[in-house]
Amino acid sequence: MTDGLPLIVTRPEPGNAATVERARAMGFDARSMPLFTARAIDWRPPAPGDFDALLLTSAFAARLAGQGLAELAALPVYAVGNATARAAEAAGLTVAMTGSSGAQRLLDDMTSDNIHNILWLCGRDRSEFDTRGAAITALPCYAVDPAPVPAEWDALIAAPALLLAHSARAAERISQLVGDARAHLSLVAISPAVAASAGDSWRDLAIAEQPDDVAILAQARALWHKGEK
Structure with a gap:
């Protein structure tokens, strides 16, 4: 072609x-x-009862989080993109919504649904976005390093x-x-x-x-x- x-x-x-x-x-x-190369880093899962939902903006979070991810399985997952949603489901999580327009739009949808206490399982280096007043806890579980x-x-x-x-x-x-x-x-x-x-x-x-x-x-x-x- x-x-x-x-x-x-x-x-x-x-x-x-x-x-x-x-x-x-x-x-x-x-x-x-x-x-770049992606790798897992040490992290400790918090009590899932402290949060309303789990935000995933990259499939790496689901792929590299390891055994600790199972402790968060009770939380509904809000995933950016189909690949992230599929990785979350493959890791045993339940996807409540798949965003198709980036993290900011997905977060807007979450806050519109009165989801305000959010655990963001993310990378060590990450982009910032407007929290729209939500309480977002960023928890790095992987790193992406220059190759x-x-x-x-x-x-x-x-x-x-x-x-x-x-x-x-x-x-x-x-x-x-x-x-x-x-x-x-x-x-x-x-x-x-x-x-x-x-x-x-x-x-x-x-x-x-x-x-x-x-x-x-x-x-x-x-x-x-x-x-x-």
């Missing part, structure tokens, strides 16, 4: 391999270029390419690594917040309609077809 134009997938594993496989099935020349830049990176970004940014930190690092020479590169962000972190001056900057892998690849395909015209 892309006539050799590479699609650069920067997210950590195991998501990277899943995205590359899905992209190649769509006809992309997908390249695995993970810029060494892949050896093929410089050669790939020297020519026209499509890049995927699955997080604000990924967008920031991509922007830093690319520098000012980006007018030949196109970037697809998984959310408006991620797009804002990418900066400007790209050949094209597009945003997925929903914060999940299917939507970001659909937007990448639309961007490619736009470029063909």
Whole structure:
């Protein structure tokens, strides 16, 4: 489909391999270029009775939280994106709502339903958002650390390419690594917040309609077809 134009997938594993496989099935020349690695960190689950709900904004929280997650199984889960919801269900949790427009919109829906005491199982490095007056306890259970830049990176970004940014930190690092020479590169962000972190001056900057892998690849395909015209 892309006539050799590479699609650069920067997210950590195991998501990277899943995205590359899905992209190649769509006809992309997908390249695995993970810029981060995810790992579990020590954490202690609090008493679930102190909270109304569990907020998950990344599938890593469900995948890497470990045995302590079982102690929170009584809490309904509010998950950002289908991948996070599926990871939560695979970990034995009950998903009450899956947000399709990012963490801020999901939190708005939660507070509208009078859910105010929220446990946010999250990463060590995380984006902030307006709490809308809710009492949110952020509890890191994993870390996402920068990985060494892949050896093929410089050669790939020297020519026209499509890049995927699955997080604000990924967008920031991509922007830093690319520098000012980006007018030949196109970037697809998984959310408006991620797009804002990418900066400007790209050949094209597009945003997925929903914060999940299917939507970001659909937007990448639309961007490619736009470029063909």
